[in-house]
Amino acid sequence: MRGKLELTNVWKSFGDHQVCRGVDLSVGAGQMVCLIGASGSGKSTLLRCMNLLEPIDEGAIHLDGQDISEPGLDPQPIRTRIGIVFQSYNLFPHMTAAQNVMLAPRRVLGKTPAEMAGPVEALFARFGLADRMDHYPDQLSGGQQQRVAIIRALAMSPEIMLFDEITSALDPELVGEVLDVLRQLRHEGMTMVLATHEMSFARELADTVCFLDGGRIIEQGPPEAIFAAPREARTRAFLERVL
Amino acid sequence: MIAAGSTIAVVLAIVVLVPLAPGWEAVQRSFFNGEVFAATFPGLLNAFMLDVAIFLWCAPAIALLGLLIALCRDVRSPALFPLRMFGALYTDIFRGLPVILVIYLVGFGVPGLGLPRPWNSPYIWGSLALILVYAAYVAEVIRSGIDSIHQSQRSAAASLGLSEGDTMRFVVLPQAVRNVAPANMNLFIALQKDVALLSFIGPVEIFRQAGVYKSLMANFTPYVGAALIFLAITIPATRYADYLLHKQRRRQR
Numbered sequence: 001m002r003g004k005l006e007l008t009n010v011w012k013s014f015g016d017h018q019v020c021r022g023v024d025l026s027v028g029a030g031q032m033v034c035l036i037g038a039s040g041s042g043k044s045t046l047l048r049c050m051n052l053l054e055p056i057d058e059g060a061i062h063l064d065g066q067d068i069s070e071p072g073l074d075p076q077p078i079r080t081r082i083g084i085v086f087q088s089y090n091l092f093p094h095m096t097a098a099q100n101v102m103l104a105p106r107r108v109l110g111k112t113p114a115e116m117a118g119p120v121e122a123l124f125a126r127f128g129l130a131d132r133m134d135h136y137p138d139q140l141s142g143g144q145q146q147r148v149a150i151i152r153a154l155a156m157s158p159e160i161m162l163f164d165e166i167t168s169a170l171d172p173e174l175v176g177e178v179l180d181v182l183r184q185l186r187h188e189g190m191t192m193v194l195a196t197h198e199m200s201f202a203r204e205l206a207d208t209v210c211f212l213d214g215g216r217i218i219e220q221g222p223p224e225a226i227f228a229a230p231r232e233a234r235t236r237a238f239l240e241r242v243l
Numbered sequence: 244m245i246a247a248g249s250t251i252a253v254v255l256a257i258v259v260l261v262p263l264a265p266g267w268e269a270v271q272r273s274f275f276n277g278e279v280f281a282a283t284f285p286g287l288l289n290a291f292m293l294d295v296a297i298f299l300w301c302a303p304a305i306a307l308l309g310l311l312i313a314l315c316r317d318v319r320s321p322a323l324f325p326l327r328m329f330g331a332l333y334t335d336i337f338r339g340l341p342v343i344l345v346i347y348l349v350g351f352g353v354p355g356l357g358l359p360r361p362w363n364s365p366y367i368w369g370s371l372a373l374i375l376v377y378a379a380y381v382a383e384v385i386r387s388g389i390d391s392i393h394q395s396q397r398s399a400a401a402s403l404g405l406s407e408g409d410t411m412r413f414v415v416l417p418q419a420v421r422n423v424a425p426a427n428m429n430l431f432i433a434l435q436k437d438v439a440l441l442s443f444i445g446p447v448e449i450f451r452q453a454g455v456y457k458s459l460m461a462n463f464t465p466y467v468g469a470a471l472i473f474l475a476i477t478i479p480a481t482r483y484a485d486y487l488l489h490k491q492r493r494r495q496r
Binding site for chain 2: 048051053075076077079080083084086088090091092093094103104107108152153156
């Protein structure tokens with residue numbers, strides 16, 4: 001069976017530095033895949049490649065069977081189907097939270113403000129930010145900003161969401177509110193790929209956990225297997241360090 | 244307190260000592276002549292309105308052309324490389340020339356081709372010279388503003404499916420222009436002063452008018468009057484630009 005998002009032998013290097021060295025990964029519809037591993041193991045780059053923010057050097061990425069890594073392919077329509085949320089939020093600082101969320105639907109999907117008002121308000125309400133819509137990013141806490149960034153990506157109605165260590169820049173007491181959002185999305189059946197350091201979260205919710213080291217997936221499987229009985233020595237060593 | 248004390252002491256010393264200097268009377272007669280000042284000041288003020296008018300029609304044209312050149316220099320598509328080269332060449336040339344040279348070249352040169360009225364007006368070609376030169380500086384300032392926007396902003400916009408044009412228009416430019424507002428403000432203050440250079444090719448603006456009065460009255464007080472009028476505009480404007488810069492630094496911290 002083919003997954004919704006299928007990576008085959010993906011290679012990516014920056015100059016002489018090989019960041020991804022032959023990654024194979026299959027993400028089924030409605031699944032949640034967690035990428036774990038030390039900083040620099042290639043998790044973030046892999047996510048950026050899936051969103052076509054970085055062109056891959058070799059291999060292929062298929063979305064619903066379509067090769068989206070073909071050179072010369074217009075990345076825009078693909079990106080509207082795959083949302084990504086970054087570690088550093090990357091909200092547009094000169095726009096209010098609501099303007100941040102509505103820019104892309106307006107410009108890319110051609111929606112009018114009147115059409116969007118209801119659904120956008122509902123999104124903010126769903127993630128507990130109904131009273132923050134008209135605030136600018138610098139008037140929001142880190143956790144609130146990250147939730148706005150998630151709403152911004154969701155407003156494009158993507159089929160897959162990628163999350164790049166989205167809680168790593170947050171104060172510990174703000175991590176929970178963002179993880180709750182992910183939990184909610186998980187229960188709604190969103191297809192998700194996360195690069196994360198939140199091991200207990202991965203253990204609780206992931207369908208598949210992949211351990212990356214040196215740009216390769218060293219070991220992957222259901223969380224019980226990876227966390228309770230890792231087969232590879234490197235996986236064991238990593239988990240001992242972080243748990 | 245100490246600052247105020249020392250300031251008062253220095254001012255007092257100047258007021259008391261300067262008139263005692265030998266030759267002060269001659270200086271006063273030639274530069275600070277009350278009668279000449281009263282007689283010429285209204286005329287100078289009147290002539291200054293022309294400076295203001297030239298400034299007012301040049302400034303928007305400069306902003307627009309500067310923006311276009313800055314955008315040319317930022318295009319990334321290889322097919323549009325000639326545009327990029329044009330932008331670089333343009334800024335290199337017009338930032339590399341003395342303003343007065345461009346004014347002579349365009350302001351005298353083009354009407355000299357024998358254009359019919361009103362197309363031979365020095366107002367048109369003199370203004371165009373100012374626009375060409377200042378647009379190059381404004382373009383550089385805007386480009387530095389564009390460069391100052393972190394790549395992650397472009398990534399975020401791209402990841403939402405925004406086109407490069409929309410990313411520039413809605414995400415990068417609004418932030419960039421705001422970041423460089425103080426620097427641009429300083430350029431426009433400089434422009435306000437350089438409008439006086441057009442006097443060399445004809446328009447009787449304040450500097451030229453002051454020269455006329457000087458010749459009529461054999462006295463330099465009209466120049467001092469003109470200087471006061473310029474300072475009345477430029478000092479508050481400079482202070483305002485400093486204030487903007489200060490506010491921005493505070494915001495960025």
